[in-house]
Amino acid sequence: MGRKAAGLFVKGPEGPFERKEFERRAVSAKDVDIDIKYAGICASDMHTATNDWRGSDYSELGICPGHEIAGVVRAVGSEVTKFKVGDRVGVGCMVDSCRTCEDCQEGNEQLCGKGNVPTYNGRYKFDHHPDKGAKTYGGYSTNIVVDEAFVLRIPDNLTLDKAAPLLCCGITTFSPLYHYGLKKGQHFAVAGLGGLGHMAVKFALAIGAKVTVLSRGTAKREDARKLGAHDYVDVTNKKEMRRARRSIHFILDTISAKHDLNAYLRLLKNDGKLIIVGGAPDPLPLQAFSLIGGRKIVGGSPIGGIAETQTMLDFCGEHNVYPDIELISADYVHEAYKRLESADVRYRFVIDASSLEREIVFPAVKL
Template identity: 70%
Template sequence: MSRMVKGLFADAPDDNFYVKEFERRAVAPKDVDIDIKFSGICSSDIHTKRGEWGPTDFEVCPGHEIAGIVRAVGAEVTKFKVGDRVGVGCMVDSCRACDCCKVGEEQFCQQGMVPTYNGYYKYDHHPEKGNKTYGGYSTGIVVDEAFVLRIPDAIDLDKAAPLLCCGVTTFSPLRHFGLQKGQHFAVAGLGGLGHMALKFGVAMGAKVTVLSRGTSKREDALNLGAHDFVDVKDPEAMKSAAGSIDFILDTISAKHDLNAYLSLLKLDGKLIVVGLSPELLDVGVFSLVLGRKTVAGSLIGGIAETQEMLDFCAEHDIHPEIELVSADYVDEAYDRVHNADVHYRFVIDVEKTLK
């Protein structure tokens, strides 16, 4: 039997959110029905709602950093039971048959993964094929068990929510591109993504430097565990740091000069981009060939790797710095994120405030 839940919806880029009831599907044999307790506010939610990454299919209910408790499971579910602490990230389905899906890289599904919101179920194997997806700014969600994550007991649910996007987005490239203990690792940009990259780098045994415009975030960076800080607007600081870094994770979501960051890399250094700039970023060929440097990109992580990240966070006591907000504060929270006025992730207290 389907059930009615409440969600935060918007009908146009400039509209405020409003609360309405909507229907979640009946639990199919492989489904997990989740009572959502907390939902993180990701910058991509804001870009999507404001139509900044292309047309948004309104009405929209955002949210892909979801933490909650299992309320029911389908007859064929083997991974979860009622009462389990679980999460849902950026995707809720994929083709499950292509080369990427077969190796656990569902985010790169060659037929297209199904996003947690602002998308459509499109595969024959799914019980809701043809229907639109609605996200975690809601009191409940039903998801195939293959796309549900187990949240370890050591992680508070409110702090677990952002890990489902900003956590795995920064963890995955460090694993895939091989950050090593003792290497000099730099994080470009200290925001929601950057502060998690900093914590992961420290836990992996790297020397961690934060690269930021100006010095306003120096104290925060050092308090979060960074070993050094470089003001990229300071020519002397940049000159001093040139050729000293093994691996840079670029979390900046605005236009910036990649060549300046490439100048900081050692021989065979890597610059991995996870920030999504809406404008093209130029790379000079000499910046690459002089030093045999690599520029690459990374997108979230597969389901297995996301679980690995959650387990790593539990083992190393890693969690995002959050500000818990009510459902009626989301419009203001969006404005604050847009103005870089958040330290470092807003999380909606769904259970207590989405009425």
């Protein structure tokens, strides 16, 4: 038998959250048993909880979101070699993959040809896993058991509360910069300044790039300055957009709403790159000649693999890079989701998992 845990669950698209006690699986030979200290709140948590993406599985206990997890190792299985009791660790968006396909063998478990197993709202499906068929429950909880192959080491100089969001918003922005090769001295721009965008600014500055923030209106101009950005362009201002034309080497697009890619492509130098990480639900207009004329590239990027995620964490430790967070207790999650939906957060909510140790009675309100 495994040990008891307490977590936040939703049983339907309208909520509300409920605190439930449940049992994690027993620790197998390759498993790491983690006391969760902090769990970040990602926009994908909200979209999954409310079934916005039409893939939510409310069966059994419901959905316990959370894939930005930071904690401390409580116990390890008999064959674990990478971690020991007391280590500071993290868990990100996935907890298993097939491990045999070409992508997995190359360290790209996030691109697993048979589909990786998400940290929540998924099921273990591979024969090698001791809990095959069981549902996955995420980080809005007091503890979790994860195969050591999907556990990350958190550098000692990063506090766990600020390290937690790095396991999703950190790697989501670091991976494209790393994979597509942002270089020191290049002009980098991020489209959108939210949870992802503010991390992109910090990573690009640490790499040594000139950094510009592209955003609608002027509301975030001061935020961009405080983060250290060298320039700010209001994309609704034609004069500012003309000024920025053909000046940028690399744009990271974090916008999750419909927008005109062609307007951003006009800002790129020849051979420039526009890489999309924002999950816009509708098709984005793209004209062929926006690419052809300047030999420009449009690409996409999900999260990174395990090795790349560890590289990101080590980079953050070396360069003292971490997200701006608002620490909350578990009973604030409904309000946090409302604020997240209206972009009222600078820039990541993080749940203190110790607040789950006590009873919580949520009002019968819709998410």
